[in-house]
Amino acid sequence: MVSEEFGKVGSKGELYPPRKIREALGLYPNSRIRYTISPKGYLIVERVISVEDLLVSPPLAKVSTEEIEKLSESMQKKGENEFD
Amino acid sequence: MSLTRVHIDTTYLMPLFGLEPSIAHLREQFLELLTQDRFVFNYSPVSIIEIKWQVMRLIGSGYNGDLLEQKFSQALTSLKEDDRYNIVDFLDARINDVSYELRKLGHSDYFDTIIASSALWESDKLITEDNPLKLIIQEYFDKNKDSHFEKIEILTWEEYYKSTE
Numbered sequence: 001m002v003s004e005e006f007g008k009v010g011s012k013g014e015l016y017p018p019r020k021i022r023e024a025l026g027l028y029p030n031s032r033i034r035y036t037i038s039p040k041g042y043l044i045v046e047r048v049i050s051v052e053d054l055l056v057s058p059p060l061a062k063v064s065t066e067e068i069e070k071l072s073e074s075m076q077k078k079g080e081n082e083f084d
Numbered sequence: 085m086s087l088t089r090v091h092i093d094t095t096y097l098m099p100l101f102g103l104e105p106s107i108a109h110l111r112e113q114f115l116e117l118l119t120q121d122r123f124v125f126n127y128s129p130v131s132i133i134e135i136k137w138q139v140m141r142l143i144g145s146g147y148n149g150d151l152l153e154q155k156f157s158q159a160l161t162s163l164k165e166d167d168r169y170n171i172v173d174f175l176d177a178r179i180n181d182v183s184y185e186l187r188k189l190g191h192s193d194y195f196d197t198i199i200a201s202s203a204l205w206e207s208d209k210l211i212t213e214d215n216p217l218k219l220i221i222q223e224y225f226d227k228n229k230d231s232h233f234e235k236i237e238i239l240t241w242e243e244y245y246k247s248t249e
Contacts, residue, residue: 032165048165049158051100051118055111059104060151061142065095065213068105071141072094072134072195 017045087124091172091203093212094131096241100162101135102155107213113245118168120248126170128202130195132160172202179205182224189227191220209237211244 005018017027025047027033032048095105099114117123139156143149163169174180182201183194191197196217203210204221212218218238225235239247 034161034165046161048161051162051166051169052115054100054102054155054159054162055115057102057155059099060102060155061104061147062106063098063103063138063142064106068094068098068134068138069193069214071137073193075137076194 015045088122088209089126089170089207090123090244091126091128091199091207091210092131093199093210093214094134095213096125096211097127097131097159097163098135098138100159101139102152102159103135103138107241110241113241117245117248121168122248123168124170125168126172126202126207127163128172128174128195128199130174130198134195172206174198174202185228186220186224189220189223191217193217203236204233207236209239209244211239211241213240 003021003024005021007016007018009015017025022028025045027047032050034044034046034048036044036046038044095107096110096114098105099111136156139152143152163171172179174183179198179201182204183197186197186200187194191200196214197220199212200210200217200221210221221236221238225231225233
């Protein structure tokens with residue numbers, strides 16, 4: 001879906017995304033956003049999800065501390081064995 | 085008010101990436117600590133690599149890759165943007181030197197020794213569930229009495245959370 005809206009730059013350089021765009025991106029007062037200029041010169045505006053929002057969102061998978069440790073060690077071992 | 089610098093091991097970053105570790109109440113307790121503005125949570129890029137490996141393993145075993153990768157990117161941006169979290173670069177000779185000292189003491193896990201070394205240089209506390217890592221740092225202090233490091237507290241999450249009450 002392409003959402004296109006037009007606006008003007010404010011007298012102090014402010015950019016005000018129109019309501020439709022704000023709603024589509026989930027931008028509310030005090031939302032954090034990230035501006036990026038792409039290599040082709042496009043301005044990308046993204047909402048930054050807060051750490052708090054991430055912590056309350058439902059988990060996608062269970063992974064134990066032991067599993068983290070085990071896989072990390074096995075990946076490192078793989079690297080070491082490359083030199084055998 | 086000065087902030088306490090707390091180095092968190094990989095496990096405690098996992099909930100941000102949509103992964104649920106086996107530590108009771110971690111999410112709720114972390115949310116509560118974040119409201120207090122008393123701590124800076126340091127972490128190492130090697131923890132992010134460890135999480136990435138888990139994400140790849142999960143995708144390989146049939147989990148929804150689009151969702152996991154979307155969450156992974158969101159978490160990277162959130163961590164970067166949030167002043168309460170601080171990444172400790174490991175491409176640093178000082179961190180490498182201490183990591184090597186810890187490996188010479190018998191701790192073969194390079195990533196663990198990077199996490200420990202980062203904590204020794206940059207933090208007041210290290211939070212980890214990894215008991216062998218805790219023991220090797222204690223041994224490091226025992227064998228290096230004139231080390232230029234202050235002893236740091238090494239706690240499990242449960243111990244740390246209790247200490248903040």
